[in-house]
Amino acid sequence: MADVTPSSVVSPGSTFDLGAFVGDLNVEDDLGSDDVSLEGLQQELEECKNDEVVANILSKGTKLRDYTKGVENDLRKVELDSIQDYIKESDNLVSLHDQIRDCDSILSHMETLLSGFQAEIGSISSDIKILQEKSMDMGLRLKNRKVAESKLAKFVEDIIVPPRMVDILVDGEVNEEYLRTLETLSKKLKFVEVDPMVKASKALKDVQPELEKLRQKAVSKVFDFIVQKLYALRKTQNKYPNTSTKCPFKVQCRYVITFLKEHGKEIYNEVRAAYIDTMNKVLSAHFRAYIQALEKLQLDIATAEDLIGVETRSSGLFTRAREPLKNRSAVFALGDRINIIKGIEEPALIPHIAEASSLKYPYEVLFRSLQKLLMDTATSEYNFCEDFFGEENVFYEIFSGPFGVIDEHVNTILPNCYDAIGLMLMILIIRQHQLIMSRRRIPCLDSYLDKVNISLWPRFKMVFDMHLSSLRNANVRTLWEDDVHPHYVMRRYAEFTASLIHLNTEYGDGQLELNLERLRMAVDDLIIKLAKNFPKPKLQTVFLINNYDMTIAVLKEAGPEGGKIQMHFEELLKSNTTLFVEELLQEHFNDLIKFVKSRASEDSTSSNDKPITVAEVEPLVKDFASRWKAAIELMHKDVITSFSNFLCGMEILRAALTQLLLYYTRLSDCIKRIVGGSALNKDLVSISSIMYEIRKYSRTF
Numbered sequence: 001m002a003d004v005t006p007s008s009v010v011s012p013g014s015t016f017d018l019g020a021f022v023g024d025l026n027v028e029d030d031l032g033s034d035d036v037s038l039e040g041l042q043q044e045l046e047e048c049k050n051d052e053v054v055a056n057i058l059s060k061g062t063k064l065r066d067y068t069k070g071v072e073n074d075l076r077k078v079e080l081d082s083i084q085d086y087i088k089e090s091d092n093l094v095s096l097h098d099q100i101r102d103c104d105s106i107l108s109h110m111e112t113l114l115s116g117f118q119a120e121i122g123s124i125s126s127d128i129k130i131l132q133e134k135s136m137d138m139g140l141r142l143k144n145r146k147v148a149e150s151k152l153a154k155f156v157e158d159i160i161v162p163p164r165m166v167d168i169l170v171d172g173e174v175n176e177e178y179l180r181t182l183e184t185l186s187k188k189l190k191f192v193e194v195d196p197m198v199k200a201s202k203a204l205k206d207v208q209p210e211l212e213k214l215r216q217k218a219v220s221k222v223f224d225f226i227v228q229k230l231y232a233l234r235k236t237q238n239k240y241p242n243t244s245t246k247c248p249f250k251v252q253c254r255y256v257i258t259f260l261k262e263h264g265k266e267i268y269n270e271v272r273a274a275y276i277d278t279m280n281k282v283l284s285a286h287f288r289a290y291i292q293a294l295e296k297l298q299l300d301i302a303t304a305e306d307l308i309g310v311e312t313r314s315s316g317l318f319t320r321a322r323e324p325l326k327n328r329s330a331v332f333a334l335g336d337r338i339n340i341i342k343g344i345e346e347p348a349l350i351p352h353i354a355e356a357s358s359l360k361y362p363y364e365v366l367f368r369s370l371q372k373l374l375m376d377t378a379t380s381e382y383n384f385c386e387d388f389f390g391e392e393n394v395f396y397e398i399f400s401g402p403f404g405v406i407d408e409h410v411n412t413i414l415p416n417c418y419d420a421i422g423l424m425l426m427i428l429i430i431r432q433h434q435l436i437m438s439r440r441r442i443p444c445l446d447s448y449l450d451k452v453n454i455s456l457w458p459r460f461k462m463v464f465d466m467h468l469s470s471l472r473n474a475n476v477r478t479l480w481e482d483d484v485h486p487h488y489v490m491r492r493y494a495e496f497t498a499s500l501i502h503l504n505t506e507y508g509d510g511q512l513e514l515n516l517e518r519l520r521m522a523v524d525d526l527i528i529k530l531a532k533n534f535p536k537p538k539l540q541t542v543f544l545i546n547n548y549d550m551t552i553a554v555l556k557e558a559g560p561e562g563g564k565i566q567m568h569f570e571e572l573l574k575s576n577t578t579l580f581v582e583e584l585l586q587e588h589f590n591d592l593i594k595f596v597k598s599r600a601s602e603d604s605t606s607s608n609d610k611p612i613t614v615a616e617v618e619p620l621v622k623d624f625a626s627r628w629k630a631a632i633e634l635m636h637k638d639v640i641t642s643f644s645n646f647l648c649g650m651e652i653l654r655a656a657l658t659q660l661l662l663y664y665t666r667l668s669d670c671i672k673r674i675v676g677g678s679a680l681n682k683d684l685v686s687i688s689s690i691m692y693e694i695r696k697y698s699r700t701f
Contacts, residue, residue: 165185169218183255223260223267257271275394280402284405297355301330302419306418307467308470309471311479331492332421332492334495337422344368348376364425374406378395381395381398424504427460430449430456471489471519480530486644494554501565549643551569577655588631589660593663613674618680621667622683624664632657635653661687661694664687
């Protein structure tokens, strides 16, 4: 800004000649100067012709020069007015100028200060960056030192041998604390053996001799401990075997054996051999004692003479001293013996309790108890050997003795076992035990159970064939009894067959079904031979009906599994019932039946040489009318005394009366066709009367 001096400032009260100061402004002179050029004017006018002001001027015809001169005069006047206003405000402008100069000085000073601050801040920022870098470096070094300290601490912890650990391993007793310390020693021994950097460390040279001494001492001490436990285990002569989980040696030595296996291989092999030998002998002795105790509880069921086709008077069923009479039915009937399968997982018998109670059991009960104890003991021992030794062979070496003891017992029992039902129950017991071991996921008894199963089937087949041979080779003369009631041989057969059918429902053996069919054919032949010993055909039929009916009833009691065998006897019962009905009616109404069958169907109008006459029929009608009720009563008594099954007898009587009604109805129809037959109506018994008698006997039963 230009300085305004005091001499140039005009006071507000003085008169100022603006025209003298500015001078005369002559526009015309300016226009007449040589510098004015009209070139391009026409073009500019063309471009501005649309402008409103220009258009107005042109339309009024005003001269451009005059208009310009007017504009210039107006501008000059405005300019002179503006200068006058400026002169009036000159003092304020001088004051404003001073203020601006002072502000400029202050701002210049502030600029100097801020420039200094900026330099200082830049220096501080550089220092802060240096500090950040140093901090990150120190943090990284700290982290590395912590990692190194941690590894070093772990190394020191893993390699040092605390005095307390030495005291426990050298002088302490083998207890839980000792086992924990032993585990710590094992970790240290593994640490110095596994890490190659540890082997190269100087610290190991000082510690390794001490660790080796502790290892030898620990191996020696735990070996002595195990030997003592094995010795105590050998001296323990419990009457019956305990399960392996109860053995104190196994509870206390879980880690001891592992330690020996890892850090004392030779000693471990000795311990392994000693354990196998000890457990083999202990379990063998225990199972032998248990078997001897079970043998005292055995209830004899059958001998070689207890066969279906053996005659009672010459068999051992009545003469056998060892077997109470009440147990004879168990030879052929299943009865409550099936409960052994339902309670397959019940605990094994405790012999001294049963002996104190004077209880006796069929052999399959003792067999299940022995096998149950073997399963539980083997399961526990197998799990122990897997956990402690990690070797499956240890189990089989241990149980070679118990298996031998049990095999010896079973091989002694089986040749003298003639109880076919008991043998089949034992087969089912083995099958159930195989399923139990499968659910437990324990395979150690697979081969043993298969072997027992293989030994049971041939014995069962042999005993079954003995029953079959007894029927085929039966002496009919000694077996026959002058009695139409069910024969004891047939009852034995029915009970025996029903028992095996019921048991085979669970097992599903097709070969057994074939054998039962062979047995059925043999008993069919025998019962027919026995029936032929009766002098009268009627008695033969009654005998067969009684036996067939009894057989069907027994098969039904065993359950709905009778199948083809039951259907076979139902057909035989039906055919023999029809035969008996005819025989019974012929006995009391022979003439009537003979006439009806031979003449009643003839047509009276046919050209027959001998047509039916009233005289021929009249005796039959009068005879029937005079004694039909008495004959029915005799038939009733005959049925009551002939058939052991009351319901079966009543069904047969009802069938006989129904057949009699049919015969008499045919006779009545025949009389209606005879010339003059109406004369006999007075002697004819009404059909309703006969039906009334039939219903009366039906209500009786």
